[in-house]
Amino acid sequence: MTEPQAGAGYSGRESAARLWQELLQLGWVKGDEPEVAPASPWYLVLLQLIAAWMAASFLLGFMTSLLLLVLDEIDTGAIIGIGGFYSLLGLWLYRSPVSAAREFASQLALAINLSGLIALGWGLFELLDMHLSVPWYGGMALVLALHLMLISHTPHQFITALGLCACGTGLLQEYGALALAPALTVLLLALVWLTLSHWGLQYRRGRVLGYGLALWVLFIQLPYLFNGQGVSEQHAQGMDWSLLAPLLHHDWQWYLSLLLSLGVILLLGLKALAQQGLGLGSRQGALVLMAVAGVGLLSVPMAGLAAAVCVFILGLYFKERGLICLAVLSCLLFIGGYYYSLRVDLMEKSLYLAGFGAALLGARGLMQWSLAHKTPGGNHD
Amino acid sequence: MGRFISHLSPLICASVHLWQWLEQGKLPVEHIDRVLALSIRPQTSAGWRRGISALLLWLGMLSICSALVFFFAYNWHAMGRFAKFALVEAALLVCVALFVWLSQAARSAPAGSSIGTQGAKVALLGAAILVGALLALVGQTYQTGADPWQLFALWALCLLPWAWLVGLDLLWLLIAALSNLALLLYYHTFGGLFGLVLNEEQLLWALTLVNGAMHLLFLIGARLGQARCRAPLTERLTLCAALVMLSWLCIHALFEPQGRELNILVYALVIGLGFGWYRFKIKHLYPLALGGFSLITVITALLMRLLFEDSEPVGGGLVLAMVMIGGSTLLTQWLRRLQLEFSVTLRETDHD
Numbered sequence: 001m002t003e004p005q006a007g008a009g010y011s012g013r014e015s016a017a018r019l020w021q022e023l024l025q026l027g028w029v030k031g032d033e034p035e036v037a038p039a040s041p042w043y044l045v046l047l048q049l050i051a052a053w054m055a056a057s058f059l060l061g062f063m064t065s066l067l068l069l070v071l072d073e074i075d076t077g078a079i080i081g082i083g084g085f086y087s088l089l090g091l092w093l094y095r096s097p098v099s100a101a102r103e104f105a106s107q108l109a110l111a112i113n114l115s116g117l118i119a120l121g122w123g124l125f126e127l128l129d130m131h132l133s134v135p136w137y138g139g140m141a142l143v144l145a146l147h148l149m150l151i152s153h154t155p156h157q158f159i160t161a162l163g164l165c166a167c168g169t170g171l172l173q174e175y176g177a178l179a180l181a182p183a184l185t186v187l188l189l190a191l192v193w194l195t196l197s198h199w200g201l202q203y204r205r206g207r208v209l210g211y212g213l214a215l216w217v218l219f220i221q222l223p224y225l226f227n228g229q230g231v232s233e234q235h236a237q238g239m240d241w242s243l244l245a246p247l248l249h250h251d252w253q254w255y256l257s258l259l260l261s262l263g264v265i266l267l268l269g270l271k272a273l274a275q276q277g278l279g280l281g282s283r284q285g286a287l288v289l290m291a292v293a294g295v296g297l298l299s300v301p302m303a304g305l306a307a308a309v310c311v312f313i314l315g316l317y318f319k320e321r322g323l324i325c326l327a328v329l330s331c332l333l334f335i336g337g338y339y340y341s342l343r344v345d346l347m348e349k350s351l352y353l354a355g356f357g358a359a360l361l362g363a364r365g366l367m368q369w370s371l372a373h374k375t376p377g378g379n380h381d
Numbered sequence: 382m383g384r385f386i387s388h389l390s391p392l393i394c395a396s397v398h399l400w401q402w403l404e405q406g407k408l409p410v411e412h413i414d415r416v417l418a419l420s421i422r423p424q425t426s427a428g429w430r431r432g433i434s435a436l437l438l439w440l441g442m443l444s445i446c447s448a449l450v451f452f453f454a455y456n457w458h459a460m461g462r463f464a465k466f467a468l469v470e471a472a473l474l475v476c477v478a479l480f481v482w483l484s485q486a487a488r489s490a491p492a493g494s495s496i497g498t499q500g501a502k503v504a505l506l507g508a509a510i511l512v513g514a515l516l517a518l519v520g521q522t523y524q525t526g527a528d529p530w531q532l533f534a535l536w537a538l539c540l541l542p543w544a545w546l547v548g549l550d551l552l553w554l555l556i557a558a559l560s561n562l563a564l565l566l567y568y569h570t571f572g573g574l575f576g577l578v579l580n581e582e583q584l585l586w587a588l589t590l591v592n593g594a595m596h597l598l599f600l601i602g603a604r605l606g607q608a609r610c611r612a613p614l615t616e617r618l619t620l621c622a623a624l625v626m627l628s629w630l631c632i633h634a635l636f637e638p639q640g641r642e643l644n645i646l647v648y649a650l651v652i653g654l655g656f657g658w659y660r661f662k663i664k665h666l667y668p669l670a671l672g673g674f675s676l677i678t679v680i681t682a683l684l685m686r687l688l689f690e691d692s693e694p695v696g697g698g699l700v701l702a703m704v705m706i707g708g709s710t711l712l713t714q715w716l717r718r719l720q721l722e723f724s725v726t727l728r729e730t731d732h733d
Contacts, residue, residue, distance in 0.1 A: 008722070020422050029402075034405055036398050036401040037721065038712060041666065043670055048713060052706070054705055055701075059699065063698075065693070065695045065697075103710045108710075199417075200413045201410065202412075314431075316428070316432040332443070336447075347455045347456070349448075350448045350455060353444045356441075356444045360440055360444065
């Protein structure tokens, strides 16, 4: 199977046609390639999600006014009851065999489930005396996990995946291990994406979970960026060894998260090299090692960079457009947020960024020069 | 960067086809693991080169521009007037020189090669941002007494010739954003136009008209073959902004109709004409999706007003939810049929 020419690409249909031909040759399928409906554009899915959220708020309002008609006031049990009822109803609708109205049922089920989740969350919160605690996080995580396993609707799966990440982080906070959250999220992210091809029928579910984790990996960097969290106590109290100061500003958990991100980048780099018959000892291998080391060093002052590069490389490796866009937007956010970081003054930040930018452009120039010498007149931009 | 991202579709589309083949019973379930392994093709070496090159370029330029901004912020009070101007103007000259040099390199590169193109675009964007920094510096140093809106309006005006010459989508987007900001600040400062005292509603009208006009400019310009007007991102975002403002005006009129009949009339006219134009003439799905959801929102708002005007019926929330869901479902089904129809038409046109 030949690679697409540089600058050219296969359309989705061409890619599917090639796959069908391969399956035909292997004897796993028969006949002509079936006609399939194209995937919904992203803006359509987004608009459906917005409509579902609006409908969910109306449904909650309806149930509240209905219960107020029957009861004098709505107590915690009633709220949890509403949430449970809506969740079960939504689940039934999703798994209903009514195929003719499936689109309508999915949309309705999404709105009902969202209302149910909000009601359950609020009811549990009131039951636990207005505290977010282990039982709350655990209970909600259980409900969300059930939703993720039992419901096949992609927008719903994405919301539940994000909710699961939030509950997981909350649980870590309750057990005093919040600082481990970035590291664990990176680990889960890598595990999900690197094993995705083995998920079989759960592939789509896993992919949505992967996106939820990617968004959470980037989101969870924000406290480090704006508040300088992760800084060890001794440095918070003013001790400072000027040359080594940036290296010593962070807790071991932060370094664990950094090492895991770099590990994922290195692993993907090695896999990409192996696919082209190259190893760590080659020139490209040395470049990969230097790049990983560079990202690691530059991530020390600029929290979030390693995570963003990790998500970008994952997106590049698995050809996932969404991951790449997430990473690019995160880079913009992290550089902007770096302005507000209080641990280093603006002059040092300016020097870091100038050096960082010059190093990146230099690396790009070197890469293009190296390619021009290797393949004269080849495409490289 | 956009061109690179557009090459990433094969995996996503192949997997979409895969699941539909499964649902149709054309693909045996027992082979799913091996089929997945086949369909998830590794990234090509060309793909890696493009991706890494784009990342290095854009992140590098962004870092350097940010470094300059941080440097200015740190040294603002310590620097003399001439030092400030020298720094900004030198950076601006470097960016412009880079743009010219890289554009020349792109023109003299072999056919089919894209040497220099990305770098030239990045250099031009950097220069565009520095123009704003220079204007801000002039305003602050010489205390011209100009209002904030004038900075953004002048900035947008200065960038127009560059955007027209080069036709860079991100540059057009920057101009659109600056125009909107200038308008907002103008009304915040004066609350009027030509001596008339105007209110928030007129601001929404102004934003609707400006964004609508920009959208039509790019749409019609691209259709007339003007390559410099080919700016899909700006075209989409300006349409979204115009439609959001117009929908808001219509919803406002539904709840406070006195003297606002024009809002509803214009909204109905725009939706009707837009439907005809994008459905039968242009055949674009995105505007139809936006218009459709806008219509559902307006209808829901109308129902909300009718239901809750004089009372609070218990089933009101349920009715509104059903209308929202039913409407979005019907719209989604219609749009999916159109998507199929448009893609068939596109393939037939390509074959011709």
